[in-house]
Amino acid sequence: xxxxxxxxxxxxxxxxxxxxxxxxxxxxxxxxxxxxxxxxxxxxxxxxxxxxxxxxxxxxxxxxxxxxxxxxxxxxxxxxxxxxxxxxxxxxxxxxxxxxxxxxxxxxxxxxxxxxxxxxxxxxxxxxxxxxxxxxxxxxxxxxxxxxxxxxxxxxxxxxxxxxxxxxxxxxxxxxxxxxxxxxxxxxxxxxxxxxxxxxxxxxxxxxxxxxxxxxxxxxxxxxxxxxxxxxxxxxxxxxxxxxxxxxxxx
Amino acid sequence: xxxxxxxxxxxxxxxxxxxxxxxxxxxxxxxxxxxxxxxxxxxxxxxxxxxxxxxxxxxxxxxxxxxxxxxxxxxxxxxxxxxxxxxxxxxxxxxxxxxxxxxxxxxxxxxxxxxxxxxxxxxxxxxxxxxxxxxxxxxxxxxxxxxxxxxxxxxxxxxxxxxxxxxxxxxxxxxxxxxxxxxxxxxxxxxxxxxxxxxxxxxxxxxxxxxxxxxxxxxxxxxxxxxxxxxxxxxxxxxxxxxxxxxxxxxxxxxxxxxxxxxxxxxxxxxxxxxxxxxxxxxxxxxxxx
Numbered sequence: 254x255x256x257x258x259x260x261x262x263x264x265x266x267x268x269x270x271x272x273x274x275x276x277x278x279x280x281x282x283x284x285x286x287x288x289x290x291x292x293x294x295x296x297x298x299x300x301x302x303x304x305x306x307x308x309x310x311x312x313x314x315x316x317x318x319x320x321x322x323x324x325x326x327x328x329x330x331x332x333x334x335x336x337x338x339x340x341x342x343x344x345x346x347x348x349x350x351x352x353x354x355x356x357x358x359x360x361x362x363x364x365x366x367x368x369x370x371x372x373x374x375x376x377x378x379x380x381x382x383x384x385x386x387x388x389x390x391x392x393x394x395x396x397x398x399x400x401x402x403x404x405x406x407x408x409x410x411x412x413x414x415x416x417x418x419x420x421x422x423x424x425x426x427x428x429x430x431x432x433x434x435x436x437x438x439x440x441x442x443x444x445x446x447x448x449x450x451x452x453x454x455x456x457x458x459x460x461x462x463x464x465x466x467x468x469x470x471x472x473x474x475x476x477x478x479x480x481x482x483x484x485x486x487x488x489x490x491x492x493x494x495x496x497x498x499x500x501x502x503x504x
Numbered sequence: 505x506x507x508x509x510x511x512x513x514x515x516x517x518x519x520x521x522x523x524x525x526x527x528x529x530x531x532x533x534x535x536x537x538x539x540x541x542x543x544x545x546x547x548x549x550x551x552x553x554x555x556x557x558x559x560x561x562x563x564x565x566x567x568x569x570x571x572x573x574x575x576x577x578x579x580x581x582x583x584x585x586x587x588x589x590x591x592x593x594x595x596x597x598x599x600x601x602x603x604x605x606x607x608x609x610x611x612x613x614x615x616x617x618x619x620x621x622x623x624x625x626x627x628x629x630x631x632x633x634x635x636x637x638x639x640x641x642x643x644x645x646x647x648x649x650x651x652x653x654x655x656x657x658x659x660x661x662x663x664x665x666x667x668x669x670x671x672x673x674x675x676x677x678x679x680x681x682x683x684x685x686x687x688x689x690x691x692x693x694x695x696x697x698x699x700x701x702x703x704x705x706x707x708x709x710x711x712x713x714x715x716x717x718x719x720x721x722x723x724x725x726x727x728x729x730x731x732x733x734x735x736x737x738x739x740x741x742x743x744x745x746x747x748x749x750x751x752x753x754x755x756x757x758x759x760x761x762x763x764x765x766x767x768x769x770x771x772x773x774x775x776x777x778x779x780x781x782x783x784x785x786x787x788x789x790x791x792x793x794x
């Protein structure tokens with residue numbers, strides 16, 4: 254089976270987010286970057302499904318030139334080839350992102366049986382691109398998935414809900430968005446990184462349509478910093494901790 | 505004008521918050537719930553809501569910022585080819601309307617203009633108080649959808665095993681981070697959690713290292729917790745983690761680094777090595793209890 258997985262380059266924000274002067278982006282001068290966590294699991298799932306059923310896995314991203322790093326990372330853990338939709342680094346809203354992805358899928362020679370996404374990106378968290386892509390392609394879509402099994406032309410998916418797991422099934426081709434926890438992604442090996450450098454990667458520069466969800470500015474939530482009461486240093490703090498636990502009624 | 509609100513259930517707190525949020529648009533609010541016997545089928549439910557919104561000339565469709573709320577709204581957005589804003593804190597009507605919405609699980613806020621109609625908005629959890637839905641009339645509907653919209657539906661639900669205290673509902677969560685050092689290191693975290701009748705949590709660094717299952721992970725991509733007290737042991741306080749524990753009433757951080765960013769979110773701090781502090785707390789609890 255042929256599987257496409259769509260990923261997004263996001264900063265590793267660490268403990269404190271700082272904004273750029275124009276308040277339209279996170280200050281990333283001192284930050285590393287990664288693939289959004291749910292999507293890293295989507296890539297791992299694509300690799301496992303191809304190991305199991307044969308076929309080809311392809312990774313796609315819409316992002317700046319630097320996002321090639323994330324495509325190579327995914328190829329280093331086992332994805333076969335990459336598609337890079339190169340942007341100038343500015344924001345693409347969910348509808349613009351969808352149309353670029355759909356155009357790229359149509360332009361690619363492969364017929365994808367399964368298109369995997371993360372349920373939502375770590376940064377923008379718009380919760381909609383997988384669904385929009387599915388509608389544009391006329392495919393069924395199943396979201397928020399923590400278990401996948403493919404049997405012939407059918408995909409069976411499990412989703413955690415309060416009190417259990419909901420089971421869904423759909424005919425392929427289908428779009429599925431997954432959640433972290435569906436698997437534990439492997440780390441890239443050194444030979445894997447070497448191989449990734451030689452794997453095929455095609456890039457193009459789609460035109461960005463006007464934003465219909467138009468980001469104006471970013472800001473940090475108010476009142477998020479507290480002044481902690483220091484209960485002590487080392488094990489000598491234990492009696493004071495237990496006093497607090499007693500006060501709040503959890504003893 | 506009318507604002508149609510999708511309720512997961514009339515008694516659901518986050519759905520009631522969506523009603524409060526919807527009222528801020530200033531139009532009549534019409535809450536809609538699906539018949540409880542109706543199996544969940546996101547595309548079919550979305551189609552029914554689209555038809556109801558069109559019949560009533562709705563200016564907006566609002567959903568709770570839950571898994572199903574955001575999913576049904578995304579289907580509506582795809583069907584209508586209109587923009588959707590997920591997890592909004594506030595909305596100001598206008599042309600274009602403006603919203604403030606959550607990014608990074610709430611660690612960052614975005615002000616955005618929405619160019620479309622009807623407005624499709626989900627309400628961020630716990631941004632506003634719940635509205636008493638008994639005051640307004642909830643219309644209960646059944647999905648009347650085409651075959652294509654019914655392909656993806658819940659075919660069965662596998663019940664969860666009910667062993668132990670659930671992380672999401674626990675009154676006490678004792679959570680370990682990279683500082684715990686190993687899978688075996690969690691024995692002292694488990695001991696303290698058991699003494700307090702609480703649940704064990706962990707950070708993403710811990711699940712990535714394979715020390716704990718993902719079901720223990722607290723964070724933006726893990727479980728969101730809201731205990732009486734969250735005891736964070738050897739956790740630095742990355743935004744990814746804090747997005748999962750910001751619902752805790754109180755936070756006690758145990759960390760040897762007095763400059764760790766977790767202390768900026770903590771109510772109580774113990775500066776020290778968790779390998780010494782956590783067993784000392786457990787033995788103090790035993791002593792106090794006799």
